[in-house]
Amino acid sequence: MTSNSLIGTAAPLAPVTDAHALTGKRKTAFASFVDENYLPGFLVLLRSLALSNPGVCEDFVVLYDDLRPGSIAKIRALHPRIVLKRVDADHYDAYKKGDQDNYLVRKAYFILDVFKLREYDTVITLDTDMVVLGDLGELLRLREGLAAVPQFFYGQHKLNSGLLVIQREYLSDAFCAKLDTCGRSGDYELDKHDQGILNAVLDGDFVRLDARYNFVKRRLSGDLPVPDDTAILHFTGRHKPWQGGETGYSRAEERWREFELSDAEFQAAYMESPGGLHHDLVVHYGTPHVARTADVEVARKVAAAHIASGDYQHAVDILSSVRIPLDEAWPHEVLGHALMSVSRYDEARTQLLLAAAAPNRAATAYARLAQMAWVSGDNTEALRHATAGMSVDPTHRSSRLWAQRAAAVPAQELGAPEDQLAHVAFYMDRQGNAGDKLLPESVRSAFGPDTTSRRWHPVHAHRLFDEAALQRVNRRRGMVIGGGGLFIPDTMPNGNSAWQWNVPDELLKRIDVPIAVFAVGFNAFDGQSYRAGRFRDSLRLLVEQSSFFGLRNHGSIEKVRAMVPSHLHDKIRFQPCPTTVTRQLVPGWQDPVKRDDTILLNAAYDRAGLRFGHDYDYFLAQMAKAVRDLGELAEVQCAAHSLDDEKIVFDLRREHGISMPVIPMYDFDNKAILDLYARTKLVIGMRGHAGMIPFGCGTPIISLISHPKMAYFLRDIERPEWGVSVHDRHLAARLVERSKELLADHDGSVADVHGRQQELWKVTEANAADLRVLLGG
Numbered sequence: 001m002t003s004n005s006l007i008g009t010a011a012p013l014a015p016v017t018d019a020h021a022l023t024g025k026r027k028t029a030f031a032s033f034v035d036e037n038y039l040p041g042f043l044v045l046l047r048s049l050a051l052s053n054p055g056v057c058e059d060f061v062v063l064y065d066d067l068r069p070g071s072i073a074k075i076r077a078l079h080p081r082i083v084l085k086r087v088d089a090d091h092y093d094a095y096k097k098g099d100q101d102n103y104l105v106r107k108a109y110f111i112l113d114v115f116k117l118r119e120y121d122t123v124i125t126l127d128t129d130m131v132v133l134g135d136l137g138e139l140l141r142l143r144e145g146l147a148a149v150p151q152f153f154y155g156q157h158k159l160n161s162g163l164l165v166i167q168r169e170y171l172s173d174a175f176c177a178k179l180d181t182c183g184r185s186g187d188y189e190l191d192k193h194d195q196g197i198l199n200a201v202l203d204g205d206f207v208r209l210d211a212r213y214n215f216v217k218r219r220l221s222g223d224l225p226v227p228d229d230t231a232i233l234h235f236t237g238r239h240k241p242w243q244g245g246e247t248g249y250s251r252a253e254e255r256w257r258e259f260e261l262s263d264a265e266f267q268a269a270y271m272e273s274p275g276g277l278h279h280d281l282v283v284h285y286g287t288p289h290v291a292r293t294a295d296v297e298v299a300r301k302v303a304a305a306h307i308a309s310g311d312y313q314h315a316v317d318i319l320s321s322v323r324i325p326l327d328e329a330w331p332h333e334v335l336g337h338a339l340m341s342v343s344r345y346d347e348a349r350t351q352l353l354l355a356a357a358a359p360n361r362a363a364t365a366y367a368r369l370a371q372m373a374w375v376s377g378d379n380t381e382a383l384r385h386a387t388a389g390m391s392v393d394p395t396h397r398s399s400r401l402w403a404q405r406a407a408a409v410p411a412q413e414l415g416a417p418e419d420q421l422a423h424v425a426f427y428m429d430r431q432g433n434a435g436d437k438l439l440p441e442s443v444r445s446a447f448g449p450d451t452t453s454r455r456w457h458p459v460h461a462h463r464l465f466d467e468a469a470l471q472r473v474n475r476r477r478g479m480v481i482g483g484g485g486l487f488i489p490d491t492m493p494n495g496n497s498a499w500q501w502n503v504p505d506e507l508l509k510r511i512d513v514p515i516a517v518f519a520v521g522f523n524a525f526d527g528q529s530y531r532a533g534r535f536r537d538s539l540r541l542l543v544e545q546s547s548f549f550g551l552r553n554h555g556s557i558e559k560v561r562a563m564v565p566s567h568l569h570d571k572i573r574f575q576p577c578p579t580t581v582t583r584q585l586v587p588g589w590q591d592p593v594k595r596d597d598t599i600l601l602n603a604a605y606d607r608a609g610l611r612f613g614h615d616y617d618y619f620l621a622q623m624a625k626a627v628r629d630l631g632e633l634a635e636v637q638c639a640a641h642s643l644d645d646e647k648i649v650f651d652l653r654r655e656h657g658i659s660m661p662v663i664p665m666y667d668f669d670n671k672a673i674l675d676l677y678a679r680t681k682l683v684i685g686m687r688g689h690a691g692m693i694p695f696g697c698g699t700p701i702i703s704l705i706s707h708p709k710m711a712y713f714l715r716d717i718e719r720p721e722w723g724v725s726v727h728d729r730h731l732a733a734r735l736v737e738r739s740k741e742l743l744a745d746h747d748g749s750v751a752d753v754h755g756r757q758q759e760l761w762k763v764t765e766a767n768a769a770d771l772r773v774l775l776g777g
Helices: 003-008 019-023 039-052 069-077 089-095 103-116 137-141 173-185 197-202 250-257 263-271 279-293 296-308 312-320 329-341 345-355 359-375 379-392 397-407 434-445 467-474 505-509 533-545 554-561 566-571 578-585 608-612 616-630 643-656 670-679 689-696 708-716 731-744 746-775
Strands: 028-033 059-064 082-086 122-125 130-132 146-150 159-167 232-234 421-425 456-460 479-481 515-520 548-551 572-574 598-602 635-640 662-664 682-685 701-705 723-725
Touching: 019 708, 028 039, 028 103, 039 069, 039 130, 039 263, 059 103, 069 082, 103 122, 103 159, 103 173, 103 197, 122 137, 159 197, 159 232, 173 197, 232 250, 263 279, 279 296, 279 312, 296 312, 296 329, 312 329, 329 345, 329 359, 345 359, 359 379, 359 397, 379 397, 421 434, 434 578, 434 670, 434 689, 456 467, 467 505, 505 533, 515 533, 515 746, 533 566, 548 554, 548 746, 554 572, 554 708, 566 572, 578 689, 578 746, 598 616, 608 616, 616 643, 616 731, 635 643, 643 662, 670 689, 682 689, 682 731, 689 701, 689 708, 689 746, 701 708, 701 731, 708 723, 723 731, 731 746
Parallel strands: 028 059, 028 122, 059 082, 421 456, 421 479, 479 515, 515 548, 548 572, 598 635, 598 682, 635 662, 682 701, 701 723
Antiparallel strands: 122 159, 130 232, 146 159
């Protein structure tokens, strides 16, 4: 069977690879209209936003019609995610009235361009005569309606100008048409205090915000102090602080002048800010600060920010540009971390040994030394370093993990090499992620019932593939690469491939047995990217060297095809994850005669910022409501694939007073994992394999979508309705409704799962025929 025919199987829905469209994650932006006269105010606004909300970095849309290149450069220096949109004043000629040269009148027209933004789900407008003094988290968490502060002087039915929080339903052609109709009719009032056309259209129908989010200067007449809880101070009126101000408001203007800083002063102030700093802002402000000052501590923060976003080479570069004193342990540790992440192991070892001399960094440094020794194949050295880490801090989890890995006795080879397949996979630790623990055995089962070392030679993807490993592989009859979403840049970073298998190109080229890439997934999150050309080069070589290249969903196929030359596209075929056809692969499988009256709930917390954005509190509140309602249908239990998955139970109990039992699946063996998922009635899961494993066991599923791969799988089985975004405005209601539907006719739902699974099994059987020819057996 050809690869083209396989690709067409079980994929009637055109693949969608836009991560935002798949996950439903909200995109938020700030927006302002800026001209040359109000540029000084806007620069202060940008500085105040960063210093008052150091953990916030969203797109900032700048609407303009006359900014000079030098002015744009000043703006860009203050924010890493500036989006410039030039507006055309002429298209408002049909309904202009009043003073055409007045900035406030021009701005009132230009702000209408905000409603034409289609790239965002939430837009927050800020006037250039505002200064941000407090936390804007409440505004970022708003999800419905159009919100504003009511006018202070002219009645509560009108909104005050400057601050609007606009949701998706208003960022639409329909609402723009209403604004245009009102503008052309002239049936509105426009003065320096209101939004004119917008107020006329809304007629008081907007979400009221507290005055502290648009605290107008006039409330402070007589030199009154700015209230401590003010989040946004608005210098309404003709007199602006950068123009000399106005008598009677000196204390308000003092707050504005706190942010009238040079770039150097501002960068230093941001890097000294307490609390969580956004990694994009740390890089944007810290990099020029380090170039100017050679400040080691700031260089460490910038390097750590690069590491957090998977940009390891830039972390190496920034710390290598400064002289780190011998007794500054933390920068040495971060540089060591960055160097090992790009596979410069000898240099990393030196840096980490320097860091290990300081008691407060020693445990982490020793753990990294143990990790690096293990990656390099030296278990004795790994155990020595891990033990040293535990001697410094007996509670250090990472040191314990590496001690366990280094002390583990490898399975004895039972079969002759010529009868074995080498198997590159991520072999999970005993208390590791339940899904990843099951995967290697599941992959092997697709090649035959014997999954032991009699037929298989394990190659841990995270260990350096060196000459000795190459010789062992070339003695086998073939190599299978598979066991999870190996195409991800940061689970165990390395500079040799930039994905999970730590293989140098020159050794990959020298593998002379057939290579089968089997059910691997492209696992980048929404907002995560592969920044280096190294990954593309390694990926292209892998496709070229492989005799079989099967990816586990069509979304991954499209992603990988976009990264390799077109002549390689036909080599990339569809191979479902073998966990999705478990019932077909496990010898003697028996469907349960009776199921437990349970609904298993799984939530994931790795890379939580990428999963939830600003919506975690909303997600938790919705899950609280859903758990209460689902409890009317069956007992809801937490299925924890990893230790971190238990967080939802703690948070629900603390924030909403809801308790539910926890099933520690991270402690289960593979048989127990399958047995649990086969016996429950329904699984609601956020992890990929909290959907695919129960599906493979014949159990109905609903996916909590926070990662594109969940949507990829549901599209492949033609059941996208089995997924609900964690950002969905009606998350609880939809979860409960779909759960009721699946449980109302449970036998029918199970039969539907079986039917969908059969389609995936046909693909797997067809691929198996090709693989038997390729690998024998």
